[in-house]
Amino acid sequence: MCRTKLRFLAVLLGLCTWLEPGKGSLPFHMNSVIQVVEVLESYHLDGHLNLTVTELARGLGCCDSEFYQLLLGEAPVVPPDLPFLSQEQRSFLMRLLKHKVEASSTEQGVVLLPDGTTVAVSPLVAGIEAGLKGRQKMPLPPEALEPLLVTTEPSNQTHSGLPLTIDTLYAVTIAKALGVAFLLAQANESQVLMGPNGCWDSVSEPQNFTLLGRPSHLTDAFINGALDGAILGAHLAGQGVSAVPMSTLLREYYAGDGLAGDGQVRSNFRRQNFVQLTEAGQLEEQVARSLQLLRVLPRAMPLLSGVGDEELRSTASRAVQEFTEAYLECPAIIPRCMWGARPYKGTPTQLKLPLSFVYIHHTSSPSQPCRTFPECAADMRAMQRFHQVDHGWDDIGYSFVVGADGYMYQGRGWHWVGAHTRGYNSKGYGVSFIGDYMDTLPEAFALTLVRDNFLPCAVKGAKIRANYTVHGHRQMVHTACPGNTLYREIQTWQGFK
Numbered sequence: 001m002c003r004t005k006l007r008f009l010a011v012l013l014g015l016c017t018w019l020e021p022g023k024g025s026l027p028f029h030m031n032s033v034i035q036v037v038e039v040l041e042s043y044h045l046d047g048h049l050n051l052t053v054t055e056l057a058r059g060l061g062c063c064d065s066e067f068y069q070l071l072l073g074e075a076p077v078v079p080p081d082l083p084f085l086s087q088e089q090r091s092f093l094m095r096l097l098k099h100k101v102e103a104s105s106t107e108q109g110v111v112l113l114p115d116g117t118t119v120a121v122s123p124l125v126a127g128i129e130a131g132l133k134g135r136q137k138m139p140l141p142p143e144a145l146e147p148l149l150v151t152t153e154p155s156n157q158t159h160s161g162l163p164l165t166i167d168t169l170y171a172v173t174i175a176k177a178l179g180v181a182f183l184l185a186q187a188n189e190s191q192v193l194m195g196p197n198g199c200w201d202s203v204s205e206p207q208n209f210t211l212l213g214r215p216s217h218l219t220d221a222f223i224n225g226a227l228d229g230a231i232l233g234a235h236l237a238g239q240g241v242s243a244v245p246m247s248t249l250l251r252e253y254y255a256g257d258g259l260a261g262d263g264q265v266r267s268n269f270r271r272q273n274f275v276q277l278t279e280a281g282q283l284e285e286q287v288a289r290s291l292q293l294l295r296v297l298p299r300a301m302p303l304l305s306g307v308g309d310e311e312l313r314s315t316a317s318r319a320v321q322e323f324t325e326a327y328l329e330c331p332a333i334i335p336r337c338m339w340g341a342r343p344y345k346g347t348p349t350q351l352k353l354p355l356s357f358v359y360i361h362h363t364s365s366p367s368q369p370c371r372t373f374p375e376c377a378a379d380m381r382a383m384q385r386f387h388q389v390d391h392g393w394d395d396i397g398y399s400f401v402v403g404a405d406g407y408m409y410q411g412r413g414w415h416w417v418g419a420h421t422r423g424y425n426s427k428g429y430g431v432s433f434i435g436d437y438m439d440t441l442p443e444a445f446a447l448t449l450v451r452d453n454f455l456p457c458a459v460k461g462a463k464i465r466a467n468y469t470v471h472g473h474r475q476m477v478h479t480a481c482p483g484n485t486l487y488r489e490i491q492t493w494q495g496f497k
Contacts, residue, residue, distance in 0.1 A: 336413075438484050
């Protein structure tokens with residue numbers, strides 16, 4: 001088998017296998033996946049496993065439903081024991097086959113990333129496979145359409161009679177999953193549309209990932225994997241299969257400086273990059289087409305029985321709108337359990353929402369912005385320790401904290417009174433940028449995260465009023481906070497008074 005096939009074979013072996021929880025000893029971290037992929041890339045197979053990448057993925061059972069087989073290929077018979085791997089490697093890999101949530105709310109088939117977020121590997125692998133196949137556009141079979149419906153492409157085809165097409169990249173990553181999640185909710189089979197996030201039992205040696213609330217069919221980890229799968233698939237489709245070894249691709253995206261020399265094309269900017277890749281109307285179209293295709297597949301027929309195209313389009317429209325608001329327009333927020341927060345001392349006081357104010361701070365100490373998850377998590381722990389021990393407060397004072405790593409961090413959060421702006425803590429949220437901004441500004445993307453994502457998201461979520469007011473800390477208390485340069489910046493923001 002040629003070296004190129006071996007490279008891509010390696011990643012799919014590394015991402016598409018399953019075993020019972022607790023049997024592996026490798027940490028469930030993307031670094032472990034990359035390490036195993038590197039081993040497989042360096043191992044010269046003897047030719048007995050003469051399969052294409054897609055055939056191997058199908059044979060191992062990753063994303064093996066009839067929907068994926070129709071779009072990505074049939075599954076061959078593959079030796080189940082993978083004899084060229086060690087027992088430890090097999091045990092690790094086997095737990096990553098299928099994404100599922102146990103009754104205990106433990107989510108399987110996910111790994112922790114260096115940026116502090118978690119991804120499900122099945123939509124990630126599906127996106128990679130679609131990209132390797134050149135991001136095909138397949139015509140929907142006639143039986144997928146209702147009789148007498150227009151069968152021309154309304155948005156990007158100009159000649160009548162051309163069939164409706166489905167973009168395999170969107171279909172196998174986010175479109176089908178998004179449509180099904182909303183159909184299940186409409187059928188009262190799920191009370192939660194999307195989410196939640198979760199927490200690992202250990203950040204340094206992750207083994208078990210437990211959700212923070214009632215699970216949906218579209219958890220945060222699945223969505224992260226789907227966004228990454230779409231981004232990486234589009235990258236591969238544009239670059240060709242021989243661009244780089246898969247271990248290099250994963251390392252650059254998840255732990256390096258970014259793909260194609262662009263420091264923004266990496267996992268902690270997945271939401272922004274997916275927006276640049278995808279128009280909402282385009283995604284809505286692909287959700288509807290994915291549901292149309294499911295309608296003719298035997299296993300999905302009961303869910304879609306009697307559901308016409310108009311209802312499918314309505315479901316797709318609602319799904320994309322709510323997905324866009326929650327996961328593309330809102331910022332990603334790292335939960336307390338992930339940065340290692342100590343427990344709250346005493347009993348927190350609940351805020352009365354919606355609030356009318358947002359108070360902008362800088363930390364001053366730490367004086368330098370944090371640029372990685374480990375740095376930001378350490379800063380959060382240091383601030384909480386300072387606030388609880390030195391000041392004697394119940395918890396870290398801020399409601400939310402902004403890192404220079406592309407993420408916001410949960411302090412006291414949406415619902416609890418903070419200790420950020422004396423005399424005004426119950427009236428608004430305290431949002432602090434890590435660093436000293438007397439003479440410089442935070443990173444442009446950090447400002448955008450608060451101004452263009454956090455504030456509108458808080459309004460839509462009924463956390464703050466539509467006519468909210470933004471103040472700098474110094475306007476309420478005698479202090480230099482949030483720094484002269486940052487204070488001048490926020491005076492240009494909507495809502496500043």
